[in-house]
Amino acid sequence: MTQGSKAAEKVNADRLLDLFLELAKINGPSTKEQLVADYLKKALPELGFTLEFDEAHKNFDGEVGNLIAWREGTDSSIPPLFFSTHMDTVLPTEGLKPVIKDGVIQSDGTTILGADDRAALAAYLEAVRAVIESGVPHGPIEFILTVNEQPGLVGARYMDYSKAKSKRGYIFDSSGDVGQIILKGPYSSRIWMEVEGNAAHIALNAEEGNSAFLIAAAGLSNMKLGAIDEETLANIGIIKGGELTSIIPGSVTVAGEVRSFSKEKLDKQLKHMEEVMQEAAEKSGGSVKVKIEKKYSGFDIAQDDILTQTAEAAARNIKVNPYLTETLGGADTNVLNENGLTCLTLGLGFQNIHSFRECISVENLTNTGRLSAALIEQWYVHHKK
Ligand SMILES: [Zn+2]
Structure with a gap:
């Protein structure tokens, strides 16, 4: 028996697709994320977030620091939940011409698509919009958006962790179809x-x-x-x-x-x-x-951790099969866990990343938005049990 997710039902697939394509076209290779930051400085307050930047970039000559954004919940007794991703892409996306064929989004072959990880960023924004529109009660939401991740998790390493208020959260940044829950990293x-x-x-x-x-x-x-x-x-x-x-x-x-x-x-x-x-x-x-x-450092999230349980329940609520995996790949998840932000990695189904053949299916993109919304909703439900 699953209870469904009112918030996920409000995720608008067309709006999310448009938003993803808009975000993917913003050029922001590693250390040059200023244009992405400028976009978010406008977009996040419209969704009720206050935001600040740290000064991580001064350690590696970047344009801008990590972005930490906060949105109050309808119920402040619920512990905040964070969503994290990186603002940079491995290569420029300038001049991106997206092609959608047979339900799969890719570039025209002359640039990367930037689904890694603008797809997650777009999904988070759409999910918050859906949560607001659905009127479901929810706790505070925090975004932890790093810079200079691609060359080796550099922005996360220099993050000012005193700015983050959450203790637990999720990072959508893996190639498994939506439903993949990565509990262990090396x-x-x-x-x-x-x-x-x-x-x-x-x-x-x-x-x-x-x-x-x-x-x-x-x-x-x-x-x-x-x-x-x-x-x-x-x-x-x-x-x-x-x-x-x-x-x-x-x-x-x-x-x-x-x-x-x-x-x-x-x-x-x-x-x-x-x-x-x-x-x-x-x-x-x-x-x-x-x-x-x-x-x-490695991380190892227990199967009975609230993060795992919430992710499994939220996936079932949107009729996606949750599956637990581990990875020998590195991600911001490693660095955040090491710094006291307990989190796990979730799959969003991008493929062939770091190449001009990079792609993501419309279904995975939509499900990333739906699962993000369902996570916010389920996090509240779990704490109110
Ligand atoms: Zn990534």
């Missing part, structure tokens, strides 16, 4: 290994040479990479070095990253990578300097 760290041998000229002083490349190759050939176990991945993605074809290389940089649902396994794998490279260097009279750099 820990991730980068490892940089500066392998040192000794540089020499092959014809002048080759006897002094100790090839850093050969040391690195020996280390790499003993390194476990790829799928380490069912919850750990490791990769070497960068090798940089060398000067001239006549020079025995004295140094080389080898860098990679590890992801795991388990912090323990993450640390163990990083240690393994360091150790095999150290061994190879020692054997050849070279050395290695290792730097490990944390990317983000």
Whole structure:
């Protein structure tokens, strides 16, 4: 038995589609989100929000900071619920010419579509409008809209978390069809290994040479990479070095990253990578300097958490099948959870993101708006039980 959602019924699919196309056309690649911010400075107050920006962008030379917006509920005894997404797109959307064919929205193939993640932004705005029009009682709503997410969750990392009043929320930013609920995300760290041998000229002083490349190759050939176990991945993605074809290389940089649902396994794998490279260097009279750099922490939301339960109930209320998953991908969800904003990622069904073939179905777009509205409604119902 589901109770339906009066708020979701008020989601207007045509209005949402128009809004998405309008938002997608606003050019806002990472660090250059000013035009999106300007749009929201007008649109959010019309929906009853007050808003402020933090100064995160000053840490990376961006145009504008993260946007935190607040709307009072009809019942202030309900804890606020936040919705988050990023304002930037991976590439410009300037000149976007959307094409809708067989129920799927895509670009004409000369730009990205920007469904990642303007589709979520449009859905949130339409959902709030629908909640207001439906007259359903609801708690306070907060929007946490980050900048510079695409290059590595940078805006979220520098966010002024004192500006956020909510403790729990949702981020629609995954490729699963609407109904996907991601409870678990990985820990991730980068490892940089500066392998040192000794540089020499092959014809002048080759006897002094100790090839850093050969040391690195020996280390790499003993390194476990790829799928380490069912919850750990490791990769070497960068090798940089060398000067001239006549020079025995004295140094080389080898860098990679590890992801795991388990912090323990993450640390163990990083240690393994360091150790095999150290061994190879020692054997050849070279050395290695290792730097490990944390990317983000993992998160793990319980199945009986109110966020999970509300998401499952809200999906059923709009006749969408909820399904629980986990991901080894990183998202703002990792960084927000680490900073005390408990949240999970939801699917909105965009496909082929970060490419000119990016697309989203009208059905998924509409359902993202409906589910967002149903979440606001169900959050209230759950607290009033
Ligand atoms: Zn995204």
